[in-house]
Amino acid sequence: DLAFGIETGPQLPTAAHALGIGKPAWLFNGIVSANVGSVHVDLNAGGVRYTARVPGASAWRNAWAGAASWPLGADWGAAVELSGDARRGVDHGHQALIALNYNASPHLVFDAGVARGLDRGGHDASLFAGATFLLADFHHR
Secondary structure (H helix, E strand, O other): OEEEEEEEEEEOOOOOOOOOOOOOEEEEEEEEEEEEOOEEEEEEEEEEEEOOOOOOOOOEEEEEEEEEEEEOOOOEEEEEEEEEEEEOOEEEEEEEEEEEEEEEEOOEEEEEEEEEEOOOOOOOEEEEEEEEEOOOOOOOO
16 A cells, blocks of 8 residues: 655646746656555655746755545545745745545546645635546556
8 A cells, every 4th residue: 555656747838927937847746655544645745847047046946745635435535735845046835735526437536625825935825626537557466
């Protein structure tokens, strides 16, 4: 019940620099996952390398997160998460998050929740919704 993973790839700009990242960035993230009874725990550490230059700021932003999730029945679940990031020359940020998820199938999960910034570098509050789908299962049986 212990797994390791790597998440990497581009973050593409979807808005002007004042609203988004302005230029592509590169994500690198290591993940450790474990099941402790009925609770699933994920620990993440990594960073983002920005291609858009910000005067006085590092091109790298380091980030971490710790999350726990558990079932609320056959198809529903809940999760909590604490996370933070730091970038030299820019305010750091920490946030807390709570979410609900619906497991439509073993390959598709929908989720929604709320996140709240814990310091001046974080957003006040945000709502989110999304979907996660499994492209391939590399687990050897």
